[in-house]
Amino acid sequence: MKPDALLYPAPKGLYCQIGDFYIDPVQPVERALITHGHSDHARAGHGQVLATRETLDIMRIRYGEGFCGTTQAVELGERLTLNGVEVGFHPAGHVLGSAQISVRANGTRIVVSGDYKRRRDPTCAGFEPVACDVFITEATFGLPVFHHPDDRAETRKLLTSLAQFPERTHVVGAYALGKAQRVIALLREAGYHEPIFIHGALQRLCDYYQSQGIDLGELRPATLAADEKQDFRGTVVVGPPAAFADRWSRRFADPIAIFASGWMLIRQRAKQRGVELPLVISDHCDWAELTATITEIAPGEVWVTHGREEALVRWCELQGIAARPLHLVGYDDEGE
Amino acid sequence: MRAFAELLDRLVLSPQRNAKIRLLADYFQTAPDPSRGYALAAIAGTLSLNTVKPAMIRDLLLERMDAVLFQYSYDYVGDLAETVSLVWEPPAGTVASDIPLGEAIERLQMTGRADARSVVRDMLDHLDTSARFAFLKLVTGGLRIGVSAKLAKQALAEMGGKDVAEIETLWHGLSPPYLPLFGWLSGEAEKPALSTPAVFHSVMLANPVGEGDLDALDPRDFAAEWKWDGIRVQLANIGGARRLYSRSGDEISGAFPDVLEAADFTGVIDGELLVGGTTRTNRATRNFADLQQRLNRKTVSHKLLEAYPAFIRAYDILFSAEDDVRPQGFVARRAMLADLVEHASPQHFDLSPLVPFSSWDELDRLRADPPDPVIEGIMLKRLDSPYTPGRVKGPWFKWKRAPFNIDAVLMYAQRGHGKRSSYYSDYTFGVWTTVDGKEALVPVGKAYFGFTDAELEVLDRFVRDNTTERFGPVRAVRAEPDFGFVVEVAFEGINRSTRHKSGVAMRFPRIARLRQDKLPRDADRLETLQAMIEAREGT
Numbered sequence: 001m002k003p004d005a006l007l008y009p010a011p012k013g014l015y016c017q018i019g020d021f022y023i024d025p026v027q028p029v030e031r032a033l034i035t036h037g038h039s040d041h042a043r044a045g046h047g048q049v050l051a052t053r054e055t056l057d058i059m060r061i062r063y064g065e066g067f068c069g070t071t072q073a074v075e076l077g078e079r080l081t082l083n084g085v086e087v088g089f090h091p092a093g094h095v096l097g098s099a100q101i102s103v104r105a106n107g108t109r110i111v112v113s114g115d116y117k118r119r120r121d122p123t124c125a126g127f128e129p130v131a132c133d134v135f136i137t138e139a140t141f142g143l144p145v146f147h148h149p150d151d152r153a154e155t156r157k158l159l160t161s162l163a164q165f166p167e168r169t170h171v172v173g174a175y176a177l178g179k180a181q182r183v184i185a186l187l188r189e190a191g192y193h194e195p196i197f198i199h200g201a202l203q204r205l206c207d208y209y210q211s212q213g214i215d216l217g218e219l220r221p222a223t224l225a226a227d228e229k230q231d232f233r234g235t236v237v238v239g240p241p242a243a244f245a246d247r248w249s250r251r252f253a254d255p256i257a258i259f260a261s262g263w264m265l266i267r268q269r270a271k272q273r274g275v276e277l278p279l280v281i282s283d284h285c286d287w288a289e290l291t292a293t294i295t296e297i298a299p300g301e302v303w304v305t306h307g308r309e310e311a312l313v314r315w316c317e318l319q320g321i322a323a324r325p326l327h328l329v330g331y332d333d334e335g336e
Numbered sequence: 337m338r339a340f341a342e343l344l345d346r347l348v349l350s351p352q353r354n355a356k357i358r359l360l361a362d363y364f365q366t367a368p369d370p371s372r373g374y375a376l377a378a379i380a381g382t383l384s385l386n387t388v389k390p391a392m393i394r395d396l397l398l399e400r401m402d403a404v405l406f407q408y409s410y411d412y413v414g415d416l417a418e419t420v421s422l423v424w425e426p427p428a429g430t431v432a433s434d435i436p437l438g439e440a441i442e443r444l445q446m447t448g449r450a451d452a453r454s455v456v457r458d459m460l461d462h463l464d465t466s467a468r469f470a471f472l473k474l475v476t477g478g479l480r481i482g483v484s485a486k487l488a489k490q491a492l493a494e495m496g497g498k499d500v501a502e503i504e505t506l507w508h509g510l511s512p513p514y515l516p517l518f519g520w521l522s523g524e525a526e527k528p529a530l531s532t533p534a535v536f537h538s539v540m541l542a543n544p545v546g547e548g549d550l551d552a553l554d555p556r557d558f559a560a561e562w563k564w565d566g567i568r569v570q571l572a573n574i575g576g577a578r579r580l581y582s583r584s585g586d587e588i589s590g591a592f593p594d595v596l597e598a599a600d601f602t603g604v605i606d607g608e609l610l611v612g613g614t615t616r617t618n619r620a621t622r623n624f625a626d627l628q629q630r631l632n633r634k635t636v637s638h639k640l641l642e643a644y645p646a647f648i649r650a651y652d653i654l655f656s657a658e659d660d661v662r663p664q665g666f667v668a669r670r671a672m673l674a675d676l677v678e679h680a681s682p683q684h685f686d687l688s689p690l691v692p693f694s695s696w697d698e699l700d701r702l703r704a705d706p707p708d709p710v711i712e713g714i715m716l717k718r719l720d721s722p723y724t725p726g727r728v729k730g731p732w733f734k735w736k737r738a739p740f741n742i743d744a745v746l747m748y749a750q751r752g753h754g755k756r757s758s759y760y761s762d763y764t765f766g767v768w769t770t771v772d773g774k775e776a777l778v779p780v781g782k783a784y785f786g787f788t789d790a791e792l793e794v795l796d797r798f799v800r801d802n803t804t805e806r807f808g809p810v811r812a813v814r815a816e817p818d819f820g821f822v823v824e825v826a827f828e829g830i831n832r833s834t835r836h837k838s839g840v841a842m843r844f845p846r847i848a849r850l851r852q853d854k855l856p857r858d859a860d861r862l863e864t865l866q867a868m869i870e871a872r873e874g875t
Binding site: 143144145146147149157164165244245246247248249250255256257265266267268270271272273274275276277278308310311314315318 | 408
């Protein structure tokens with residue numbers, strides 16, 4: 001069958017008419033399959049939600065118990081059938097619980113990657129390539145400029161700065177789900193065992209990661225009792241990026257603004273945000289990994305969702321691979 | 337090159353002076369010779385390198401990359417060196433290696449025009465991304481990292497535990513890669529000998545007169561001089577070498593051949609560099625905007641020399657002939673200086689006149705209403721004071737004329753850096769003017785100091801509560817005739833400007849007071865500022 005008949009972009013998101021379900025819909029629907037817990041992919045208010053157990057837990061933490069009608073947990077590697085459509089969940093390596101979703105009917109298989117990366121991540125299972133006719137890829141960093149450096153070298157920059165500026169508070173902005181925990185885990189791997197202070201918005205997600213056996217070491221709240229005078233000098237504080245422009249950050253001694261994101265590769269981006277120490281640590285593929293993944297999977301066709309679609313489509317054309325942009329709306333690639 | 341590249345990346349993003357000094361000092365401490373010396377040269381602007389054109393870099397890249405993909409990338413990044421450093425893909429099998437900066441520079445210095453292409457290509461293949469960026473910035477000739485030579489010297493002083501004055505004195509006799517300098521700073525070699533006698537000596541600086549500072553002082557112990565609005569310089573003619581230095585020790589001889597040629601005396605003098613005529617030729621001293629025509633040039637045309645003749649108004653003398661007279665008192669030095677100027681070219685040298693006074697009150701009146709528009713205040717010098725480098729409190733004071741003041745309306749605010757990164761602390765303010773028959777605010781300046789911490793809280797709260805638009809880190813705030821925030825802005829001077837929409841540019845603007853008692857409609861108009869310029873120009 002033609003791939004378009006199996007899965008196509010509808011106003012609410014990618015829709016499978018035969019199976020009557022959406023993947024990562026941006027508006028409430030009857031039945032949603034969710035790739036991972038980031039808020040632009042996992043929204044509240046659906047009837048039934050199918051996702052990995054971890055993704056369901058994360059949605060519950062973020063939206064509360066009644067975030068949807070009913071839930072069904074799916075194991076990575078498990079296959080199930082929905083109205084005759086075979087559906088599978090496969091590791092995507094993006095954040096804890098993240099999955100690619102494969103959809104198959106009448107001999108045609110489409111893989112929706114969701115967000116994914118190919119690098120090792122101490123906090124989640126690694127990406128597994130799945131053979132398919134159509135590979136739907138994200139393109140957050142879909143420009144030849146993006147070559148993420150080694151995350152261990154980036155982590156060392158933070159440790160070097162701690163030694164060089166022991167009187168300053170090292171305040172790290174990191175996305176609350178996934179990035180924050182990865183940065184903490186990387187610091188622990190690099191031999192940093194001091195307590196790390198975290199913003200309140202990270203508490204429950206960090207607790208959850210720890211409960212899933214991911215060791216983040218000793219975490220303490222970066223909050224002050226009314227009469228307390230601590231100024232956090234020489235410590236590492238992790239919080240959501242938006243909190244640093246906020247009055248919250250005034251309690252810190254001469255803070256040095258750090259931001260862990262793939263965007264930090266571009267100097268002007270760092271400068272604009274007032275970041276003093278950019279850490280190029282990304283939960284997405286860089287250009288080399290996007291193109292290598294497409295080459296490895298060798299799909300008949302590539303559909304490109306959110307990000308810089310035009311460059312990746314151009315690259316596919318140059319390689320003689322059929323490709324087109326999907327123009328899905330509602331996904332936010334800035335939050336990385 | 338990797339360590340140097342990391343240093344550049346950190347320097348570009350570190351707004352604090354002290355942080356920059358520490359980053360530099362740590363680098364100088366740990367990097368090997370001759371790399372650190374070439375790094376110092378690149379930062380201080382003393383490195384000479386055959387540069388390559390950006391077009392060549394682009395060509396090299398397009399040998400390997402699809403033009404459309406390159407264009408997408410360049411449009412996104414916006415800087416050629418950065419784009420190329422990021423998209424460059426070495427041929428399969430190339431092993432990235434860390435080419436030391438010193439080796440890279442020496443290789444480039446030996447490269448002729450013919451093989452530049454292949455050398456640059458080869459270097460790009462072997463460096464990693466961040467080092468590639470540093471390399472491209474070096475070979476295209478523009479580091480632009482916001483670090484002055486002065487700051488680099490400060491870092492050297494910190495690294496070696498020396499006084500920065502010692503480094504400044506040695507500086508002009510040394511050249512890249514500065515091996516004797518680093519040998520001395522790291523304690524492995526003797527202090528380098530001075531190769532030119534006409535070296536820079538750190539200048540003596542004054543403290544501003546603070547509240548009550550003068551009460552306990554006797555006016556009879558002090559001489560007063562006008563403080564002229566030019567640039568402070570040091571002119572040396574010793575052992576046959578002539579040099580002109582700015583007050584931070586940068587050599588500016590190239591821009592002022594007229595002054596150097598006229599300096600046919602032996603000695604070192606301290607003075608104000610100005611343009612126009614000396615008092616000895618009875619022609620007027622011209623303002624700072626005219627002096628600016630002569631600044632920051634490597635060479636100067638005949639036309640400029642004629643239109644903007646430069647001269648030195650002498651303040652002090654450090655060496656009379658070859659004698660160091662700095663330990664002598666002001667009165668004794670002044671007599672020697674008067675004698676030197678008397679015999680020097682009348683078009684190029686005059687003596688800064690003393691201002692007679694008998695009481696602080698009398699001096700205060702003179703200060704408020706000086707006889708020449710190019711005067712920016714009064715200098716006070718203890719009659720018995722020796723010439724001491726640096727800013728020692730007591731012997732010299734500066735007492736500036738009252739600043740200009742206007743009431744302006746807050747229009748935009750931007751978040752600050754470092755300690756202030758959670759505050760909107762950089763303010764753009766405007767005044768009223770008529771545009772197409774309607775009243776509108778036009779931005780006239782930017783200020784980020786002058787307020788107290790408590791006032792900053794007030795301003796920050798206003799910005800957060802009254803934002804109308806956001807542009808990245810900048811917020812536009814409500815500024816309407818009957819609602820907005822009026823600030824009193826003080827500034828030291830005002831000039832015409834073709835770079836600003838308003839046509840005016842202020843010098844050293846700062847927030848003097850918050851005027852919550854005023855409505856924006858009560859703020860000043862652009863015409864008021866234009867009138868200030870005209871009064872200054874005497875038209």
